[in-house]
Amino acid sequence: MAELVPIPQKQYTCPYCHERPIEASLSIPYVRGLLIAYQIGYRRFMGCRSCLRKKALQEVGVSGLVGWFSITAAVVNPILISYNLGQAVFVRPTPKRLRRHLHQLGLPEHPGLFDLTAIAYAMAAKMVMADGTAEEAEISIAATLGRDWLPDFEENEFRQVLSYHRDLPEVKDMALILRDVLDEAGKEHLWQYLNAIAEADGKRAFAERKLLRIVAQNLKIKPKQLQNAQNTDSETSSVAD
Structure with a gap:
């Protein structure tokens, strides 16, 4: 597992303007x-x-x-x-509400040490539900790879997070916040984890491909699998034309 080092900062930056702190x-x-x-x-x-x-x-x-x-x-x-x-x-x-919602994402009130397992729970839950259904194959691979990646990953806790996935922020917004928290290796590892979940049932649905593109864009990374998929899509469109 790659070592994850948060970028030193006193406050989380707003994921939309990237200028003012989250309030x-x-x-x-x-x-x-x-x-x-x-x-x-x-x-x-x-x-x-x-x-x-x-x-x-x-x-x-x-x-x-x-x-x-x-x-x-x-x-x-x-x-x-x-x-x-x-x-x-x-x-x-809304400091109390903000603190509670940051905690759901595995982020402390102020940047520093953070709970990577809680981050994995939240992001994986959003990926599993990207196409609107909780497929057991995706849940299983999320739990299996989660345990391989993070020793304290618990399937029961992940399923609990999955049950209230609607209460979590949008994944694109989570990715914008994590962009300033994770190092480059951590961003890549997180994206690869989400990609493996999307491919667990043998295919990536349109909603899953869209979500992976958004996560990569908001984390400011360019995974090889994503570039290959975009090239394939372009070639398919050309043939169709």
Whole structure:
């Protein structure tokens, strides 16, 4: 296992502007109308107050466009739009909530020593659920490779994290935060771990390939497997044309 050394810093940098420190954690609810059905949920963000305000306002804009196309969505959407407008106006530091959410990612309140196993749990859970289903083959390979990589990796604890994967921040945001925490070897090892999970069932679904590209981009690394996959995709497109 590669030795992981965090980059020395006093505070985590906002993953969106990369200028100001992370000050708060914000849960932004949304609803999407699908004519005869609807989807309701929330996304969690950690960042500076200015960027979190922008995230809330972005959701207000998206909801204003696509949040109406079912009876339930049309009823719920005005409530969520008003709520998110309120959140945008009154974004405040949330140290207790931020500390709890950082802990879920294996990160202490201030950069320094961090829990790599908790980071692996969170990122692996997001990869397993990338295509919307928890396939046993992916869970098994995540646990097996996790134990090989990290001596204190426990499958039962990983399954618990998997059960509340929706409460974790978006994986792209986690990767942005980890970019300033892990060294280059650690970033590469983490990406290879996620790639192995994606390939556990013999194929990488589109959502998994997309997630791997985003993680690599946000960690600022260029794994060989990702470059080969992109070249293959390009060649396939050329043949189709």
